[in-house]
Amino acid sequence: xxxxxxxxxxxxxxxxxxxxxxxxxxxxxxxxxxxxxxxxxxxxxxxxxxxxxxxxxxxxxxxxxxxxxxxxxxxxxxxxxxxxxxxxxxxxxxxxxxxxxxxxxxxxxxxxxxxxxxxxxxxxxxxxxxxxxxxxxxxxxxxxxxxxxxxxxxxxxxxxxxxxxxxxxxxxxxxxxxxxxxxxxxxxxxxxxxxxx
Amino acid sequence: xxxxxxxxxxxxxxxxxxxxxxxxxxxxxxxxxxxxxxxxxxxxxxxxxxxxxxxxxxxxxxxxxxxxxxxxxxxxxxxxxxxxxxxxxxxxxxxxxxxxxxxxxxxxxxxxxxxxxxxxxxxxxxxxxxxxxxxxxxxxxxxxxxxxxxxxxxxxxxxxxxxxxxxxxxxxxxxxxxxxxxxxxxxxxxxxxxxxx
DNA sequence: TGGATTAACATGCAGCCTGTATCTTTTCTG
DNA sequence: CAGAAAAGATACAGGCTGCATGTTAATCCA
Numbered sequence: 001x002x003x004x005x006x007x008x009x010x011x012x013x014x015x016x017x018x019x020x021x022x023x024x025x026x027x028x029x030x031x032x033x034x035x036x037x038x039x040x041x042x043x044x045x046x047x048x049x050x051x052x053x054x055x056x057x058x059x060x061x062x063x064x065x066x067x068x069x070x071x072x073x074x075x076x077x078x079x080x081x082x083x084x085x086x087x088x089x090x091x092x093x094x095x096x097x098x099x100x101x102x103x104x105x106x107x108x109x110x111x112x113x114x115x116x117x118x119x120x121x122x123x124x125x126x127x128x129x130x131x132x133x134x135x136x137x138x139x140x141x142x143x144x145x146x147x148x149x150x151x152x153x154x155x156x157x158x159x160x161x162x163x164x165x166x167x168x169x170x171x172x173x174x175x176x177x178x179x180x181x182x183x184x185x186x187x188x189x190x191x192x193x194x195x196x197x
Numbered sequence: 198x199x200x201x202x203x204x205x206x207x208x209x210x211x212x213x214x215x216x217x218x219x220x221x222x223x224x225x226x227x228x229x230x231x232x233x234x235x236x237x238x239x240x241x242x243x244x245x246x247x248x249x250x251x252x253x254x255x256x257x258x259x260x261x262x263x264x265x266x267x268x269x270x271x272x273x274x275x276x277x278x279x280x281x282x283x284x285x286x287x288x289x290x291x292x293x294x295x296x297x298x299x300x301x302x303x304x305x306x307x308x309x310x311x312x313x314x315x316x317x318x319x320x321x322x323x324x325x326x327x328x329x330x331x332x333x334x335x336x337x338x339x340x341x342x343x344x345x346x347x348x349x350x351x352x353x354x355x356x357x358x359x360x361x362x363x364x365x366x367x368x369x370x371x372x373x374x375x376x377x378x379x380x381x382x383x384x385x386x387x388x389x390x391x392x393x394x
Numbered sequence: 395t396g397g398a399t400t401a402a403c404a405t406g407c408a409g410c411c412t413g414t415a416t417c418t419t420t421t422c423t424g
Numbered sequence: 425c426a427g428a429a430a431a432g433a434t435a436c437a438g439g440c441t442g443c444a445t446g447t448t449a450a451t452c453c454a
Contacts, residue, residue, distance in 0.1 A: 009401060009450055016402080032315075034231060037440060050404045053442070109319075118229075118315030122306070122368055152375070157382035160374070164365030165358040171319055172357050178349070185354035192389035206421055206430060213431080234411060247433045250413070 017055055019045040025066045029107030033063055033115040060119060067116050067128060070108060075132035077102040082136065088143035092190055095136055096166065100183060103170035113167050134163050144194040158193060165189055214252055216242040222263045226304030230260055230312040257316060264313050264325060267305060272329035274299040279333065285340035289387050292333055293363065297380060300367035310364050331360050341391040355390060362386055 007015075023044035027036040038059055042049050056062040081098035082091050103109055117125040126134075138159040145155060169186050173179045204212075220241035224233040235256055239246050253259040278295030279288050300306055314322040323331075335356040342352060366383050370376045 007450085012402065012450085034315075038442095039440075048404050049441090051402070054402060054404095058442070114314050114319055117311050118231075122311055122372060126368075126372075152377035153381045153385060154375075154378045157369075157374070157378040158385070160369050160379070161362040161366060161382050161386055164361045167365075168361030169358055171323075172354075175319060175323075177354070177357070178351075180349035181351045181354040182357070184350040185358050188350060188355070189358055189386070189390065192393075193386065196389075204421085209421085209431065235413095236411075245433050246412090248431070251431060251433095255413070 013055070016045075016047060016051055019047065020052060020055065020062065021066055021069060024062050025070070025107075025111070028063065028066060028115065029110055032110065033119050063115075063119055064124075067111060067120070067125075070111050071128050071132045074099070074102045074108065074112070075136070078133055078136050082140075088140060089191075089194055092137075092140045092144055092194065093187060095140055096186055096190060097183070099133060099166055100170055100173065100179075100186070104173065109171050109174045113171055129163065134159065137163055137166070141194065162189065162193065210252070213242075213244060213248055216244065217249060217252065217259065218263055218266060221259050222267070222304075222308070225260065225263060225312065226307055229307065230316050260312075260316055261321075264308060264317070264322075267308050268325050268329045271296070271299045271305065271309070272333070275330055275333050279337075285337060286388075286391055289334075289337045289341055289391065290384060292337055293383055293387060294380070296330060296363055297367055297370065297376075297383070301370065306368050306371045310368055326360065331356065334360055334363070338391065359386065359390065 020041065024036070024041050027041055027044060030036075038049055038052055041062075042052050052062065056065065078095050078098045081101075082095035085091075086094065103112075112125075112129070116128070120128070130138075138155060141159050141162070142155045145158075149155060149158075165186065169182045172182050217238065221233070221238045224238055224241060227233075235246055235249060238259075239249050249259065253262065275292050275295045278298075279292035282288075283291065300309075309322075309326070313325070317325070327335075335352065338356050338359070339352045342355075346352060346355075362383065366379045369379050
């Protein structure tokens, strides 16, 4: 039996990055970005700080990588639940439910909605959302509204504001607010937004 | 001329706290909470770290004090612009405009909407908002909607979600989005929410 | 196949920051 | 006016980040 199993470099990198991301994710969720130290992270991952700084530029870059994984996971769950096959309006409602379900995974609100914007800045954080979950919403709105909006109103502006309502809905549910009330309010917001002229 | 002008203790405390809050506010806005050090703050305020830790428990407590001042200023501007004398619906629209105007003061979005929730936590940060600007919104909504909502929907849930839309509207405008489009979308959200049954 | 090269990882260090403990100075109180 | 208390300054311990330097393992190439 070999003392150190020979592995390809790709395997080594994948294993290390994976352990690092998993450990960082758990700690960022548990204690927040600011109160999580890199010594803690590497200890939980079973490596050293040298490896961390070999794979990531700094602590922020590691955090960003964790967030990208998380945002992609949320977007995947939404697209799986809200295929564009149904009517635009029903797809919006289904996507809404799927988003709130996805965000109920422990820690996601903290990662994506609290620490993310503060650590990465509003621009980068919103861009991340826009590239994933937000895109589905904007497309759904555009399909449901059609050309029935006139300047200065835009689909993008409506999508931006509704997206914020989604986010706070997830936060409120996470904070213990009545999920039924929040979800009902969310549905009302969407239906009223897309109905009529 | 006396070397040290004799001052009452109250004056000393007020002057020091004021200088501290002003210096901290400017730096928190300019560089963010995490990248602002207490040595920087006290240097800008013309005092020492000893005085800071005499007046505040820690850096977070100083930040919280800055945010309380800021939240109160925003709430004052809103109540000045949206007296409850008009119709509930017009008061809501006026309050909406006043909020976005108030939040356009440089740095407020960063303080109240980005660093605040991350540093103080979602609970404390939302409570701060709820105690000031958010209260006006909830009361306005209740007046405009009257008893026309049925379970599981609640006025509080609607206020929570609309409040989030307001916040992101301020952020979007701050980030360079077209203010006319954002404001139009905001007005539409409110009017659609309060109209009809 | 085996030595050079590069990637992966580990260790050690410099500078900075936070919070506290201690000390000095100014104001208040009886 | 003397003692107490508040305001403010100084000093220190522990910890953290990022980098520079060293070591080991995989890859490349002749």
